[in-house]
Amino acid sequence: MKTAWYWLLLLPFVALLFPGLYARTxxxxxxxxxxxxxxxxxxxxxxxxxxxxxxxxxxx
Amino acid sequence: MSINWVALxxxxxxxxxxxxxxxxxxxxxxxxxxxxxxxxxxxxxFGTIITWFLLGGDFYTAYTVIAVPAAxxxxxxxxxxxxxxxxxxxxxxxxxxxRLWNVAKRHNYVTPADFVRGRYxxxxxxxxxxxxxxLALMPYIALQLVGIQVVLQAMGLRGIGFMSxxxxxxxxxxxxxxxYTSGLRAPAMIALVKDTMIYTFVIVVxxxxxxxxxxxAHIFQVAQAHxxxxxxxxSVILGPKGYWPFATLALGSALAAFMYPHTITGVLSASTGNxxxxxxxxxxxxxFLLGLIALLGYVAIAxxxxxxxxxxxxxxxxNALFPSWFAGFAFAAIAIGALVPAAIxxxxxxxxxxxxxxxxxxxxxxxxxxxxxxxxxxxLIVKLGALAFVIGIPTQYAINLQLLGGIWIIQTFPAIAFGxxxxxxxxxxxxxxxxxxxxxxxxxxxxxxxxxxFPLGGVTAYIGVESLIVNLIVAVVLTLLFDAMHLPRHRDExxxxxYEIEPEIVRPTTTLGTxxxx
Numbered sequence: 001m002k003t004a005w006y007w008l009l010l011l012p013f014v015a016l017l018f019p020g021l022y023a024r025t026x027x028x029x030x031x032x033x034x035x036x037x038x039x040x041x042x043x044x045x046x047x048x049x050x051x052x053x054x055x056x057x058x059x060x
Numbered sequence: 061m062s063i064n065w066v067a068l069x070x071x072x073x074x075x076x077x078x079x080x081x082x083x084x085x086x087x088x089x090x091x092x093x094x095x096x097x098x099x100x101x102x103x104x105x106f107g108t109i110i111t112w113f114l115l116g117g118d119f120y121t122a123y124t125v126i127a128v129p130a131a132x133x134x135x136x137x138x139x140x141x142x143x144x145x146x147x148x149x150x151x152x153x154x155x156x157x158x159r160l161w162n163v164a165k166r167h168n169y170v171t172p173a174d175f176v177r178g179r180y181x182x183x184x185x186x187x188x189x190x191x192x193x194x195l196a197l198m199p200y201i202a203l204q205l206v207g208i209q210v211v212l213q214a215m216g217l218r219g220i221g222f223m224s225x226x227x228x229x230x231x232x233x234x235x236x237x238x239x240y241t242s243g244l245r246a247p248a249m250i251a252l253v254k255d256t257m258i259y260t261f262v263i264v265v266x267x268x269x270x271x272x273x274x275x276x277a278h279i280f281q282v283a284q285a286h287x288x289x290x291x292x293x294x295s296v297i298l299g300p301k302g303y304w305p306f307a308t309l310a311l312g313s314a315l316a317a318f319m320y321p322h323t324i325t326g327v328l329s330a331s332t333g334n335x336x337x338x339x340x341x342x343x344x345x346x347x348f349l350l351g352l353i354a355l356l357g358y359v360a361i362a363x364x365x366x367x368x369x370x371x372x373x374x375x376x377x378x379n380a381l382f383p384s385w386f387a388g389f390a391f392a393a394i395a396i397g398a399l400v401p402a403a404i405x406x407x408x409x410x411x412x413x414x415x416x417x418x419x420x421x422x423x424x425x426x427x428x429x430x431x432x433x434x435x436x437x438x439x440l441i442v443k444l445g446a447l448a449f450v451i452g453i454p455t456q457y458a459i460n461l462q463l464l465g466g467i468w469i470i471q472t473f474p475a476i477a478f479g480x481x482x483x484x485x486x487x488x489x490x491x492x493x494x495x496x497x498x499x500x501x502x503x504x505x506x507x508x509x510x511x512x513x514f515p516l517g518g519v520t521a522y523i524g525v526e527s528l529i530v531n532l533i534v535a536v537v538l539t540l541l542f543d544a545m546h547l548p549r550h551r552d553e554x555x556x557x558x559y560e561i562e563p564e565i566v567r568p569t570t571t572l573g574t575x576x577x578x
Contacts, residue, residue: 009155016310020303023137023302024297033297040143044348047344054341
């Protein structure tokens with residue numbers, strides 16, 4: 001089913017709308033506390049997810 | 061503070077460049093500017109790249125560049141909700157905005173209220189959506205002018221007496237003139253320059269500033285120590301008390317973002333629904349940039365700066381760490397960054413006025429050319445109103461009203477976003493839900509001294525989300541009730557396939573003469 005791909009779009013919501021999951025200092029990366037680099041990582045991840053969903057659901 | 065002539069010279073040079081571009085834009089991908097969809101949507105012709113620049117310039121406003129690092133400077137982690145907000149907004153855009161584009165192209169809808177009128181057949185509901193849009197946009201435009209004022213201040217430009225507002229009036233006149241002549245083409249063309257400038261200045265600053273200040277690890281340590289000494293003001297790692305406001309501000313802002321008429325204007329100017337989808341995957345580049353800009357709040361703390369107001373954090377930082385010519389370049393980027401959204405917002409408000417108030421109620425028989433010329437004049441009046449606002453009323457009022465604007469615009473989400481999938485709601489139920497959300501949201505905010513959050517049942521959360529829940533409950537209950545009472549619904553002029561299939565791949569069948577998707 002093509003439409004099943006759309007469910008992937010929920011991932012960024014789950015990952016980011018529960019700040020208790022990531023409001024921590026460690027592990028740090030390049031001097032950035034976890035709280036910050038986790039959010040930056042999700043900017044890229046969510047863009048990749050949206051791109052993937054676009055490619056997979058595109059009409060030929 | 062004395063005038064920084066080098067910075068001002070660089071600033072004026074770039075300002076002149078975009079002014080010329082603004083007027084030249086009228087001839088770009090030329091169309092008949094006497095038609096509303098040509099003036100106000102640039103003929104729905106923008107491809108992936110132009111749309112990326114236009115929406116980026118439209119959504120990430122100059123005020124954001126000032127306000128987000130200011131919030132981080134003042135409160136720490138709480139100000140970072142802007143990042144989750146501008147991440148989750150794109151899955152939402154991906155799911156609803158291509159549908160809006162498809163149906164709008166088919167029926168020549170120019171505004172969100174046009175769509176609501178077509179979908180629900182209700183003039184009153186469309187009027188509610190249009191008025192909410194205009195109301196939410198006015199203070200937003202005013203804040204863009206505030207953004208320009210902040211950088212003018214940072215360059216030491218403060219006139220005397222009645223001349224004190226001269227620079228902002230001049231900037232406004234230029235903006236008004238090229239928006240009038242070129243329509244949406246002007247901000248689109250200027251956005252190309254502006255975004256290149258903003259990317260350049262931010263990348264230079266986020267690389268150079270930590271080198272001067274001892275690296276990001278050190279910057280975070282200084283910020284941590286700063287907030288440890290003032291725990292009441294905030295913290296570098298979000299505390300448990302901040303979880304609900306953080307999450308609901310992110311969610312509510314994301315739901316509201318593309319209900320604003322100016323972002324919808326940006327979406328509708330794309331050439332296909334797929335352009336909108338591709339941009340949902342590409343626009344997060346701006347979110348990454350916004351995150352870097354937000355960090356400048358901590359950089360300002362680490363640099364030991366004490367700006368007069370938090371909104372001066374970034375301008376003061378630029379003055380303190382960089383040569384004048386670079387500060388001037390960065391200030392120009394921010395000021396031009398204010399012109400792009402201000403132009404699109406005034407166009408969006410003008411489109412709403414023309415289509416959903418003037419044409420709907422005052423002159424139903426207006427010609428296409430009459431529509432376009434009315435919109436041009438309306439765009440001037442809207443900007444004049446915003447200017448009067450900035451000059452005549454304390455800045456804090458504009459900030460408060462913009463905050464309320466977010467709470468108001470989210471009340472149009474049920475009618476627009478749900479309407480793009482199903483016409484389950486009764487139009488009168490939507491209207492009552494809208495009224496309930498507007499009333500309760502405004503009241504909640506005022507009880508807190510015009511603040512974004514309200515304690516409800518032990519949870520302090522963003523009023524936009526709380527009032528939207530009230531709105532939805534009212535809309536659902538009344539829909540069930542009104543349908544049970546057989547209150548008549550109006551005709552829906554759209555059909556399901558029009559939301560899913562791009563008009564380009566629909567060909568008329570020869571025998572029946574009707575449109576059938578292939």
